[in-house]
Amino acid sequence: xxxxxxxxxxxxxxxxxxxxxxxxxxxxxxxxxxxxxxxxxxxxxxxxxxxxxxxxxxxxxxxxxxxxxxxxxxxxxxxxxxxxxxxxxxxxxxxxxxxxxxxxxxxxxxxxxxxxxxxxxxxxxxxxxxxxxxxxxxxxxxxxxxxxxxxxxxxxxxxxxxxxxxxxxxxxxxxxxxxxxxxxxxxxxxxxxxxxxxxxxxxxxxxxxxxxxxxxxxxxxxxxxxxxxxxxxxxxxxxxxxxxxxxxxxxxxxxxxxxxxxxxxxxxxxxxxxxxxxxxxxxxxxxxxxxxxxxxxxxxxxxxxxxxxxxxxxxxxxxxxxxxxxxxxxxxx
Amino acid sequence: xxxxxxxxxxxxxxxxxxxxxxxxxxxxxxxxxxxxxxxxxxxxxxxxxxxxxxxxxxxxxxxxxxxxxxxxxxxxxxxxxxx
Numbered sequence: 001x002x003x004x005x006x007x008x009x010x011x012x013x014x015x016x017x018x019x020x021x022x023x024x025x026x027x028x029x030x031x032x033x034x035x036x037x038x039x040x041x042x043x044x045x046x047x048x049x050x051x052x053x054x055x056x057x058x059x060x061x062x063x064x065x066x067x068x069x070x071x072x073x074x075x076x077x078x079x080x081x082x083x084x085x086x087x088x089x090x091x092x093x094x095x096x097x098x099x100x101x102x103x104x105x106x107x108x109x110x111x112x113x114x115x116x117x118x119x120x121x122x123x124x125x126x127x128x129x130x131x132x133x134x135x136x137x138x139x140x141x142x143x144x145x146x147x148x149x150x151x152x153x154x155x156x157x158x159x160x161x162x163x164x165x166x167x168x169x170x171x172x173x174x175x176x177x178x179x180x181x182x183x184x185x186x187x188x189x190x191x192x193x194x195x196x197x198x199x200x201x202x203x204x205x206x207x208x209x210x211x212x213x214x215x216x217x218x219x220x221x222x223x224x225x226x227x228x229x230x231x232x233x234x235x236x237x238x239x240x241x242x243x244x245x246x247x248x249x250x251x252x253x254x255x256x257x258x259x260x261x262x263x264x265x266x267x268x269x270x271x272x273x274x275x276x277x278x279x280x281x282x283x284x285x286x287x288x289x290x291x292x293x294x295x296x297x298x299x300x301x302x303x304x305x306x307x308x309x310x311x312x313x314x315x316x317x318x319x320x321x322x323x324x325x326x327x328x329x330x331x332x333x
Numbered sequence: 334x335x336x337x338x339x340x341x342x343x344x345x346x347x348x349x350x351x352x353x354x355x356x357x358x359x360x361x362x363x364x365x366x367x368x369x370x371x372x373x374x375x376x377x378x379x380x381x382x383x384x385x386x387x388x389x390x391x392x393x394x395x396x397x398x399x400x401x402x403x404x405x406x407x408x409x410x411x412x413x414x415x416x
Contacts, residue, residue: 026345026346026347027345027350028343028345028346029343031343031350031352031359078343080341080343080352080354081341081352081354081357108339108341108352108354110354132339132354132355133355171355199355200355245356266359
């Protein structure tokens, strides 16, 4: 047995906060892959940043062979945490097969859904397969606000879906997007999430992009509303401490992007056609999983953040916040 | 002793990372801390783990053992390992 001469001390266990806050630096692979597996959705939400909806699947979404080849790479490189979102991921015909693939290889998988397909049978299946958590979007504490935001959606169906998750024993997270007309319900929405059995509640500022651009006159919050919103969130964080995690991003988009420019997260965003984005809030594409390996893209991800066009876009954003409306006009870096 | 259900471990060039996916917290580990977690991940109990560190490192003053035990206590405190 080799005895090493140098004895570096064991460093104290200091958390690097969240995967999104973990810098990609010297990591050999991403820590988190957020995969939008389809752009198809049963709903057409006013604020959807992906412009998803019925009939909105990309024409070039990945086929079965491509999907499982890519998933295999993620597992081979020990990407510890994945999420499947959309669109609505549960409408993807290979959804359960993909879930099974990841869970069978010991990947930690979160599903981000609108909750409308969370039947008792599907929840039991998710439990059996071993998903880490299911995150359900509940943008409102009442039918009136939820149904207004989630066009074609049904508050009762979504909350019933969450109850089915609870009955099946699947860990639950709730996500909430604030708007002008639902922001007053943030406190009761958090209470509702807890009553429904959630262990975590996420929210932040609603982005001016995707469908929200067209509906902004109905959605935009005033600064006063945001002040009250974050005040309530701070209060609720304390109220639920130890029982449910209330997690929110108070930082505005511009500050977040300026920080990320120098501290890229160890996170890849994969689009339904296999393109990889630098970060959701920028239009830059740093790879194509149909043509390049995960490792090649991971290498390019680090370099792409240094591309002057990225810094320029963020700089321009400070003068023209409306630039986020062009996030779907991809720029290859 | 083993890693808790929602904790993932991956070795890196600099050492390793522990990722608690429920709270979404990531902990970076240096080489020695990585050696400790590698042994835990392989199913070693604390006694076997310390013996293994004695094999791997020159620990005549017992510093590594003390640090390893403190580190394991911290892992337990943070819910990253369970017995």
